Amino acid sequence: MDERIKQELIKIVGEENYTERLIDMVSYSYDASEHSHRPSCGVWAERAEQVSEILKIGNREKIPVIPRGAGTGLSGMAVPAKGGIVLDLNRMNKILSISIEDRLAVVQPGVVYASLENALAPYGFFFPPDPASGKVATLGGNVATNAGGVKGAKYGTTRDYVLGLQVVLPDGRIMRTGSKTMKSVSGYDLTRLFVGSEGTLGVVTEITLKINPRPTATSTSMATFQSLEDAGRAVSQIIYSGIVPSVLEILGRETIIAINKNTDLNLPEVDAILLAETDGYTQEETRYQMKKVMEVFHKNNAQEVREANTAEEAAELWKARKSAYAVLARIKTHFALEDVTVPMSKVADLLKGVDAIGRKHAIQIATFGHAGDGNLHPQILYDGHNPDEVKRVETATGELFKLAIDLGGTLTGEHGIGLSKAPYMTLEHDPVAMDVMRTLKKMFDPNNILNPGKMALEG
Ligand SMILES: Cc1cc2nc3c(=O)[nH]c(=O)nc-3n(C[C@H](O)[C@H](O)[C@H](O)COP(=O)(O)OP(=O)(O)OC[C@H]3O[C@@H](n4cnc5c(N)ncnc54)[C@H](O)[C@@H]3O)c2cc1C
Numbered sequence: 001m002d003e004r005i006k007q008e009l010i011k012i013v014g015e016e017n018y019t020e021r022l023i024d025m026v027s028y029s030y031d032a033s034e035h036s037h038r039p040s041c042g043v044w045a046e047r048a049e050q051v052s053e054i055l056k057i058g059n060r061e062k063i064p065v066i067p068r069g070a071g072t073g074l075s076g077m078a079v080p081a082k083g084g085i086v087l088d089l090n091r092m093n094k095i096l097s098i099s100i101e102d103r104l105a106v107v108q109p110g111v112v113y114a115s116l117e118n119a120l121a122p123y124g125f126f127f128p129p130d131p132a133s134g135k136v137a138t139l140g141g142n143v144a145t146n147a148g149g150v151k152g153a154k155y156g157t158t159r160d161y162v163l164g165l166q167v168v169l170p171d172g173r174i175m176r177t178g179s180k181t182m183k184s185v186s187g188y189d190l191t192r193l194f195v196g197s198e199g200t201l202g203v204v205t206e207i208t209l210k211i212n213p214r215p216t217a218t219s220t221s222m223a224t225f226q227s228l229e230d231a232g233r234a235v236s237q238i239i240y241s242g243i244v245p246s247v248l249e250i251l252g253r254e255t256i257i258a259i260n261k262n263t264d265l266n267l268p269e270v271d272a273i274l275l276a277e278t279d280g281y282t283q284e285e286t287r288y289q290m291k292k293v294m295e296v297f298h299k300n301n302a303q304e305v306r307e308a309n310t311a312e313e314a315a316e317l318w319k320a321r322k323s324a325y326a327v328l329a330r331i332k333t334h335f336a337l338e339d340v341t342v343p344m345s346k347v348a349d350l351l352k353g354v355d356a357i358g359r360k361h362a363i364q365i366a367t368f369g370h371a372g373d374g375n376l377h378p379q380i381l382y383d384g385h386n387p388d389e390v391k392r393v394e395t396a397t398g399e400l401f402k403l404a405i406d407l408g409g410t411l412t413g414e415h416g417i418g419l420s421k422a423p424y425m426t427l428e429h430d431p432v433a434m435d436v437m438r439t440l441k442k443m444f445d446p447n448n449i450l451n452p453g454k455m456a457l458e459g
Contacts, residue, residue: 009041025042028068028071044090045088066080069138072141073418076454078451090138108140109143109203109206114135126211152375154372177190193440200457221275221308222276234302248370249275252272257269267320268304275321321368325368325377332383336379337379339376339412340401340403341376341409343407353407357400360399375413437457
């Protein structure tokens with residue numbers, strides 16, 4: 001970093017909150033994707049005013065500034081694609097207030113998801129999005145990526161819980177959006193514009209979140225299906241039945257085989273396994289819902305249906321689903337975890353299409369995910385040192401995205417666009433929508449300093 005700018009940054013954040021150390025630069029060059037690019041320096045901000053001053057320097061000098069939470073993103077969103085200053089928000093990690101009577105919590109962006117969950121637990125409340133990375137990912141990152149999780153079908157994603165934000169714009173102005181009320185129709189919904197914007201429009205420095213009372217009872221069951229059509233029909237009919245399970249997960253055949261090879265779970269090697277959970281406030285309520293779910297399983301030729309009678313049995317049923325990502329990640333030297341999402345009635349079509357793409361390109365693709373909201377995770381396993389295989393993976397990935405779009409779906413239900421899916425944005429969004437997004441980016445960030453190179457905003 002240029003010495004003059006370095007000294008200006010140190011003046012804002014202090015010597016202890018500025019780094020150019022190799023170990024930090026290497027850490028900041030990655031997230032959980034395959035992308036990497038080193039920044040020139042990193043700064044830890046502790047207050048919105050510091051963020052404002054840092055952005056003013058970036059804007060004046062036209063140096064990229066990349067907001068960063070825990071760096072667990074799976075699409076290269078926090079990777080400093082064009083170098084510059086990494087703005088690390090991890091030290092802004094205070095829960096500012098919890099107001100049960102108002103059903104909300106106000107937090108700084110560096111608070112880890114699990115820390116908020118722990119703080120809400122004694123009140124019997126929770127913050128529902130529940131990303132699988134919740135033990136490390138930050139709430140600022142969750143907001144910037146609109147994170148979701150296994151309970152998306154019933155509880156939605158982060159977007160559904162953000163009531164208001166404090167945001168620092170690329171020119172350094174500090175803005176408040178939204179309100180602390182459950183309802184507001186006052187002006188444009190600027191809050192929603194920032195949720196999922198991947199740090200390209202502003203830096204989130206405070207978040208007001210709606211919280212929910214935590215259900216106190218759950219029921220869990222698992223069903224195996226010899227055909228994908230039966231499993232797909234079961235998913236649709238559960239939705240018809242008027243029950244909204246809190247969890248409805250699916251494991252495809254390739255995933256089941258991989259789990260069997262790498263664990264002692266000994267699952268039946270069928271086309272699909274569905275795992276369902278219902279939640280509520282009494283066992284009677286959750287069992288009533290689960291009975292209806294299991295009726296649908298039976299009606300659709302489930303081979304085996306198991307219901308958990310105890311918490312231990314429920315944990316046993318969850319084991320296969322919970323092990324999927326880690327088991328698959330170990331099989332080849334490289335993997336890409338996709339998160340295409342389709343209307344729930346198309347889940348079976350997506351699974352069949354993914355299998356066909358895998359066969360066509362001789363690539364192992366194992367799929368699992370959230371059948372209840374149509375968000376599946378085809379995990380593409382490959383040898384990244386084999387150029388021919390890498391090329392086939394690239395072609396297969398493009399076909400996978402096209403398949404999801406043709407089925408009426410979207411490129412990403414959870415993991416965002418970042419660098420990985422930027423080349424495919426125009427598959428999903430028409431030229432007018434792309435033009436509006438690029439115009440918005442230019443309006444907020446005319447010098448393109450905030451997290452540049454992401455989301456195909458520069459086309
Ligand atoms: C094992 C594993 C499991 C995962 N499971 C899930 C899952 O179930 N659901 C899901 O949705 N995701 C999941 N993810 C992806 C990832 O955890 C989420 O995208 C998460 O929300 C990222 O949070 P983070 O703090 O790590 O953000 P980072 O990766 O640091 O940043 C992500 C993006 O947010 C921006 N950003 C971060 N903080 C701010 C801020 N304060 N203001 C403005 N922009 C900001 C960054 O610039 C970047 O564009 C998983 C990842 C892994 C590795």
